[in-house]
Amino acid sequence: MPEALALLQKYWKHDKFRSLQKEIITAVLDGNDTFALMPTGGGKSICFQIPALMNDGICLVISPLVALMKDQVANLQKRNIKAIALTGGIRSEELIDLLDNCQFGNYKFLYLSPERLQSDWILERIKSLPINLITIDEAHCVSQWGHDFRPAYLKISALKKHFPKTPFLALTATATPRVKKDIINALGLHEPKLFEKSFARENIAYMVFEVEDKLFRIEQILKKNPQPSIIYVRNRKSCLDISSQLQSLGFKATYYHGGLSSKEKDKNMQLWMNEEVQVIVATNAFGMGIDKANVKAVIHIQLPENMENYYQEAGRAGRNGERAFAVLLTSSSDIIQAESQFINVLPDKKFLNSVYIKLNNYFQIAYGEGINEQFTFNLHHFCLKYEFPTLKTYNALQFLDRQGIITLSQEFSEKITLQFLIPSKEVIRYMSLNQNDEEIILAILRTYPGIYEMQTAFNLQLIAKKSNHKESQVLAVLHKLKEKDIIAFHSKNNDATIVFNEVREDERTISRVSKHLENQNQLKKEQLQAIVHYINEKTVCKNKLILDYFGEKTMVNCGICSYCITKKIQKKDFTSLGKEIIQLLQSEDLNSREIQNKTKNSPEEVIFVLQDLLENNTILVKPNNKYTLKS
Structure with a gap:
């Protein structure tokens, strides 16, 4: 395939294809429907981008992830390849x-969400395009047993009628055998060529450690491995807390979560990408499109929601092929916390119905109306008004979004617009009587000459800088001017925008999707049980457990995971360490960290000997996690 390789070298500066890329590209170029299971970091996008560039026409890419669509379009445009994404919030005229x-601009890639295909006029326009390949990214969303099932994906198979000779390429990074079978059937793939890359990552050591002090263990890992690392946490507060604690311990650290502005996200990510900081503490909002080859450790300090997410996040380590570590730190309370966070907050049909009705009431939408109406939305205010639990409500809204009933797009931004309502001579008079406000008002008038004629988008930081005032002082003046009816001033501090995709039909709407809700809730329970099994199973290689979950069998232990290391430790003679620990405990009660510091042994060795002493009734562990000699 000299032409394909030439394109790879020209646009991506790579000299050879990764495993399975060449075979998948060949299958697609031969006109075959194709299913490709390529775990994270496998280079899925090349598999459709190269064949699309080799053929006349345009490649249709269906993806549920707006951020990923934008990222891929930006990367293609950087390479001077023409690409467009039809994301949410675009007006009909612009569409x-x-x-x-x-149709007329020689574009090579059109990205859109599956929900866009539900608009008849968009579907009609797509039928008239010279489509050379239809790619379904994140194809596990097609399956009701996939971890992000979206019913809109089921409509994709209808494209087969309109493009019977156009190959379909289904791509996913995480699919169990049941999900794989579901994808092929639901998309109507015709005698598809199947390509499945092994889930084995031979250079990653999967580690599960039960620890009393997670921060101390993180400190040990980062000191031993000073290369770039990621620490995954479950919420924004933990991002800030862990990042601050690491900084106080002398580590260079930053953080990343969905509540940051785009500017802050980019700044913090670049600090880590450029290795100005060693570690980034992040929620699962971090990672999409991130391909940093030399990540040494990915550390989870709370239980992930499912094995699919864990495998993808852990797989960001060691992409350069060198030894890397995927560490999951657990403590006795983690399972209870995970059930509280993932299972107890799942909405049932009754709660979902209540949220949907109140959401319509909140925006004063009458029964039988509301389709295509768009509103700014503050989740906190909504939950406060109706006394709903926040996380359970958020899960209900996410479910409504995945079902296509609403579109929930998170913005996390403050937008300010203003307009002067009184003539300029009256503004000058006001300034002469209120000289403390003069510098700020003059800065606004000089920056926005058309502010008397229309509502004008307003940059708070810029005016603060130009007027030599703090942002809070500028805001105070704006609020004062608004109270005096001198300006019209609108400040939207939103965490979301909601679009209603259907007319309001209350329980009729919810009854239609309630079966999917039951299936998804049951799936989430099973997925959490799989995580619990992964951490609690102490007699099987961790790599084997991961492969088994994804339907891949191996008889060989990896030799580098926490189980395999424990097996190696068991072969050592720890008689002298046991005696040393007993001698230390004769003087005072100690926790495992204190024993480790005093004996200068590894955490694994100390834990192994302590467990042996506990089993032989030589020592006891007290409620404060300190070990003491049995009297």
Whole structure:
């Protein structure tokens, strides 16, 4: 395939294809429907981008992830490849222009969400495009047993009728055998060529450690491995807390979560990408499109929601092929916390119905109305008004989003617009009587000459800088001017925008999707049980457990995971260490960390000997996690 390799070298500066990429590209170029299971970091996008560039026409890419679509379009445009994404929030007139560009502008890639295909007029326009390949990314969303099932994906198979000779390429990074079978059937793939890359990552040591002090263990890992690392946590507060604690211990650390502005996200990510900091503490909002080859350790300090997410996040380590570590730190309370966080907050049909009705009431939508209406939305205010639990409500809204009933897009931004309502001579008079406000008002008038004629987008930071004032002082003046009816001033501090995709039908709407809700809730329970099994199973290689979950069998232990290391430790003679621990405990009660410091042994060796002494009734562990000699 000299032409394909030439494109790879020209646009991506790679001299050879990764495992399975060449075979998948060949299958697609031969006109075959194709299913490809390529775990994270396998280079899935190349598999459709190269064949699309080799053929005349445009590649249709269906993806549920707006951030990933934007990221891929930006990367293609950087390489001077013409690509467009039809993401949410684009007005109909703009959509028409973009689709015209696709038809007449020699574009090579059109990205859209599956929900877009539910608009008849968009589907009609797509039918008229010269589609050379239809790619379904994140294809596990097609399956009701996939971890992000979206019913809109089921409509994709209808494209087969309109493009019977166009190959379909289904791509996913995480699919169990049941999900794989579901994808092929639901998409109507015709005698598909199947490509499955092994889930084995031979250079990653999967470690599960039960520890009393997670921060101390993190400190040990980061000191021993000073290369770039990621620490995954479950919430924004933990991001800030762990990052601050690491900084106080002398580590260079930053953080990343969905509540940051785009500017802050980019700044913090670049600090880590450029290795100005060693570690980034992040929620699962971090990682999409991140391909840093030399990540040495990925550390989870709370239980992940499912094995699919854990495998993807852990797989960001060691992409350079060198030894790397995927560490999961657990403590006795983690399972209870995980059930509280993942299972107890799942909405049932009754709660979902209540949220949906109140959401319509909140925006004053009448029964039988509301389709295509868009609103700014503050989750906290909504939950406060109706006394709903926040996390359970968020899960209910996410479910409604995945079902296509609403579109929930998170913004996390503050937008300010203002307009002067009184003539300029009255503004000058006001300034002469209120000289403390003069510098700020003059800065606004000089920056926005059209502010008397229309509502004008306002940059708070810029005006603060130009007027030599703090942002809070500028805001105070704006609020004062608004109270005096001198300006019209609108400040939207939103955490979301909601679009209603259907007319309001209350229980009828919810009854239609309630079966999916039951299936998804049951799936989430099973997935958490799989995580619990992974951490509690102490007699099987951790790599084997991961492979088994994804339907891949191996008879060989990896030799580098926490189980395999424990097996090696068991072969050592720890008689002298046991005697040393007993001698230490004769003087005072100690926890495992204190024993480790005093004996200068590894945590694994100390824990192994302590467990042996506990089993032989030589020592006891007290409620404060300190070990003492049995009297």
